[in-house]
Ligand SMILES: [Zn+2]
């Protein structure tokens with residue numbers, strides 16, 4: 719068989735079994751999600767310099783031209799994969815939280831509380847409201863990691879954080895004085 723015939727056969731096979739192939743690929747992707755994402759990341763890093771400008775420009779152009787279609791596609795993909803995607807995002811979020819809490823000592827700096835569910839990230843100089851608004855809580859942990867764990871952050875438990883916000887100083891600290 720000539721190569722060209724092989725190619726045509728392949729295309730025909732794909733066209734005929736499109737839904738099945740897509741479904742299979744989707745299933746494979748979610749069964750091996752970590753590996754697939756890892757592979758894609760590696761590929762991107764390896765080929766980043768080569769394709770950076772070209773890829774960025776092309777995708778920007780494409781998006782501008784096909785904004786509606788793109789948004790639709792994203793929405794469709796999201797709707798079809800909502801459950802898995804939420805699960806994945808939640809895992810990633812928990813991972814980031816864990817990294818951040820570990821870095822800041824895994825306990826409330828005021829009262830020593832060690833139950834993670836009570837932890838909040840506090841701005842030592844009370845200048846965090848603006849930042850928190852900017853990077854909603856989901857992105858806040860990512861922001862902390864990307865910015866190399868800023869030194870003006872600390873862990874406070876919800877109680878101590880609340881007291882500090884309302885009274886300016888936590889009663890625990892007043893007791894110590
Ligand atoms: Zn505390």
Ligand SMILES: [Zn+2]
Nearest residue numbers: 828878888890
């Ligand atoms: Zn306290």
